[in-house]
Amino acid sequence: MSTFRKIAFGYSTLCNIQCGHCIAADEDTPARGMELTRAMKLIEDLADSNVKGISFTAGEPLIFLNDILSLLQVCGKRGLYSRVVTNGFWASTPKRSDQTICSLVQNGLSQLRISFSRWHEKHLNRNNIVHAVSSCNKYNLDYFISFITDFSEQDESPEQFLRDSSFRFFPEPLIYFGRAQKLSRSNIHTDYQPNTCVMNPYLSPELDMFACCDAGSRFTNSNFFFLGNLKDYPVEELFRKSENNPLFNLIRSMGLTDIASYLGYCSREIITYRKCEMCEKIFNSRETVIRLEAEASKGLLEWKR
Structure with a gap:
């Protein structure tokens, strides 16, 4: 058994903005979600299978703030490291930002991952990022900004904003699935690098488990990364299937x-x-x-x- 298992937990694919770069959604797929009681039981099962870290992702988790707070309580009770991936919509004002971060911290959140890009900026103000980071610092919550980029010149301005603000951020290469399939791809020439991948599993709202992140669910010709559905298999069996492949x-x-x-x-x-x-x-x-x-x-x- 692995000594440290992690999983991306897709509670719901619903999002309150429609970014053109999103890999988790396309125009033809309706939003899906879990029931709260089922999700709480799943976290218990994951902890029993030696999962030590859960990242709440998929659509925008904090649309369901009260549900996420309940799930964080379960994580805390079981000693799990928890992360929430968010677009920061809730940080429209300093007061609202403080209230949200305070609630997350009080319920045990370990880290906040804030998504930011030129596509997000079509829907959200940069001040949301400023307020969110300020609240994280105020309540001693670990955070980082996931800066999604296609490495084009158009991304120089948003990246400079992050640098000028002294925010902790990491560039994340755009993945061309979902809505991003419609975007043009610039020609690149990388180094001849290994291109290894840690492949943390992803659990969808329908309880489908994939060996890689939610991009893995897009391999529809081969279903290469699909491990099985938790309605049919215990989570331990699917983890072993991933680890022994x-x-x-x-x-x-x-x-x-x-x-x-x-x-x-x-x-x-x-x-x-x-x-x-x-x-x-x-x-x-x-x-x-x-x-x-x-x-x-x-x-x-x-x-x-």
Whole structure:
């Protein structure tokens, strides 16, 4: 059994804004959500399976603030590290921001992850970020800003705002799933890097569990990352399925670059893919998955320095 399991917990896909870059939604998919009592029981089950960290994500969790507070209480009771991923809509004024952060802290939240991008700015004011960070500092809540970017010149202004404000932020590459599929992709040339991925599992509101984040649910041609539904399987079995899968472990250790090279991709092509794009290119093909499954313990495993 893993000594430290983490999971992204999709309580609801409902969001109060419609960002053009969102990977968790598209125009044809209605919002889905869990029942609170079911979610509380699931957290107990996850804790029993040695999960030590839960990140509440999917749509906008804090639309359901009271529900999230109840779930945080369960996390605290079971000694789980908790994170909430939010767009910061609730920080429209300093007072409202303080009230929200105070409630989250009192109910045991460990960390706040605030999403920010030029797409968010079409719906929310930058002052929301200022108020949210100020409240986190006031109530000693750990935070960071997830700055979603396609690394274009258009992102220089929002990034400079974060730097000028001395906020703690980390650039997060745009993933071209969901609504983001409609966005144009700039040409890139990366270093010839391993492109490993830790692959923390994701639990959807429908109780589908995937071996990777919610982008993993988008591999609809192969269903490569789908582990099963918690209505049909115990959570421990699905964690073990993820942890014992040879190809998943090669993604974690060998990385996508060497897997692509093994398949015959030339190096000049490999450096034109973002990590998640390369993953989809390889593993959203059922034929390729079948081949790699057959060769994972021999030829592929030997493709190393």
